[in-house]
Amino acid sequence: MTISDITLIIFLLGIFISIIGGAITLFGLVKKNGKLKRNLFIMLISLSSSLLAFVINNYRLISFSGLLFFAGIAGMFWGITLLIIEIFKIDGNKNKFFAVILCSITISLFSGMFLLSGSNNQKTFSLQTSEQGLRVPLPKISLDDETFIISGTGVANSTITIRKNDEVISTLSTDKNGDFKYIGNLPEKEDMVLDITDDNTSRQVTIKSLLTIEIEEAQRQEALNEREEEAKIQQTENQSTSESDDNNEDNGSQISKAEEEAIVKQKKALVEQIEEIVSNDLNRTEIDRITINENMGREDGSFVVLIHLIYDIKNSKSSTKETIEMFSSHIFASIVNPELVSDGAIFWQVPYHEAEPNEVLAKFSFIEEDGKALIKEESFYNTLK
Known part of the structure; x- marks a missing residue:
C-alpha cells in the first residue's frame, strides 16, 4: 500500500464520517444551535482537509499535503469523539474532563495505528526503492518516424506519471519486473522537459526538438569538415617538408613520422x-x-x-x-x-x-x-x- 492509497482511504473515511456526523448533528441537535454550528464546522474541516490532502498528494506537493493530511485526521477523530459523546448521551457540560480524555484517547489510538501502519509501509517501500528505484536512461530517438522512446525501470507494479509543464500527459504501470516504456513524438522547434515520477521518486528527461537536432547535426558536420580541412593542410605541409628533406634521411626518422x-x-x-x-x-x-x-x-x-x-x-x-x-x-x-x-x-x-x-x-x-x-x-x- 502506497502513501497515495492511504491518503485515498483517509479521504473516503472523511466523507463517511462527515456524512454520518452531519446527519446525527442535524437530526439530533437542532435545538442546540451552538453545538450544531460547532459540529458542522468540525465536519466541514474534516471533509475539506481530507479532500485537499488527497488532491495535493497526487500532485506531489508533499509539504502542504502532510499538514492537511494530519489536519484531516485530527478533524475526523474529533468528529468521532463527538459522535461517541452524542450516541452515549454524555453530557459534555457536566463531564468536560471526561470528554477531553475520551477525545485524547481516540486521537492517540487512531493516530498511533495510522503512524504504525505508515511506518511499516514506508519501510517496505524504502527497501524496494533502494534495491530498484526509478531509473530513466537517455531516450532513444528515431528520426525516421520522428519519435522518441523512454524505457525505464521502477518498483514492480507501480504507477508512473509523466508530466509536461506540470500537466499530466500519460500514466503508465510497470510490469512485474518494474519495466515501463513511453513513446512520444519529437517536438518541432523547442526542447521538451518531461518530469517522470512514481510514488516517491522524480526524474527529469529533456527531449531535443527536431530543430535542435538539425542545428547540432549541422554544427557537428561543420566541425568535422573544418577538422578534415585542417588535416589536409597539415598533411600537405608534412609532405612538402618531407620532400624538401634530405633524400638520405634514415629509415628510423621515416618510421617516427609515420x-x-x-x-x-x-x-x-x-x-x-x-x-x-x-x-x-x-x-x-x-x-x-x-x-x-x-x-x-x-x-x-x-x-x-x-x-x-x-x-x-x-x-x-x-x-x-x-x-x-x-x-x-x-x-x-x-x-x-x-x-x-x-x-x-x-x-x-x-x-x-x-x-x-x-x-x-x-x-x-x-x-x-x-x-x-x-x-x-x-x-x-x-x-x-
Whole structure:
C-alpha cells in the first residue's frame, strides 16, 4: 500500500464520517444551535482537509499535503469523539474532563495505528526503492518516424506519471519486473522537459526538438569538415617538408613520422567519437574542450583523455549529481579500449549551480582494467557537495 492509497482511504473515511456526523448533528441537535454550528464546522474541516490532502498528494506537493493530511485526521477523530459523546448521551457540560480524555484517547489510538501502519509501509517501500528505484536512461530517438522512446525501470507494479509543464500527459504501470516504456513524438522547434515520477521518486528527461537536432547535426558536420580541412593542410605541409628533406634521411626518422601521423589520426578519431556521444546521447550537454595525451605510464601506446563538459539545465542538486554520474559512466564505457584509451577524467561545469563562472563542480576519473572502465574517483565540489 502506497502513501497515495492511504491518503485515498483517509479521504473516503472523511466523507463517511462527515456524512454520518452531519446527519446525527442535524437530526439530533437542532435545538442546540451552538453545538450544531460547532459540529458542522468540525465536519466541514474534516471533509475539506481530507479532500485537499488527497488532491495535493497526487500532485506531489508533499509539504502542504502532510499538514492537511494530519489536519484531516485530527478533524475526523474529533468528529468521532463527538459522535461517541452524542450516541452515549454524555453530557459534555457536566463531564468536560471526561470528554477531553475520551477525545485524547481516540486521537492517540487512531493516530498511533495510522503512524504504525505508515511506518511499516514506508519501510517496505524504502527497501524496494533502494534495491530498484526509478531509473530513466537517455531516450532513444528515431528520426525516421520522428519519435522518441523512454524505457525505464521502477518498483514492480507501480504507477508512473509523466508530466509536461506540470500537466499530466500519460500514466503508465510497470510490469512485474518494474519495466515501463513511453513513446512520444519529437517536438518541432523547442526542447521538451518531461518530469517522470512514481510514488516517491522524480526524474527529469529533456527531449531535443527536431530543430535542435538539425542545428547540432549541422554544427557537428561543420566541425568535422573544418577538422578534415585542417588535416589536409597539415598533411600537405608534412609532405612538402618531407620532400624538401634530405633524400638520405634514415629509415628510423621515416618510421617516427609515420607513427606521429598514426597518433594524430587516432586522436582525431577519438575526439570525433566523444563529440558524437555527447551530441547524440547526452541531453543539454556541451563540450568545453578535450585534451588527449599519451599515457607515459604504459608502453602500449594508449591515451589519457581529459574531457571538460558543460551540463546546462535547471535541475535539483540530487538529480544533477545522478545525471552527470550516469553521463560520465556512459562516456567511459563507450571510449575505453585496452589499445587506445587506458585512463582519463571528466570535469563538469553546471551553470545553474555554480557560484563563479566556469567553475568545475564535479570530477570523475576512470581507468581501464581488463577491457572495462572502472571509476576510480568521483568528487563533487562547492555547491554540489
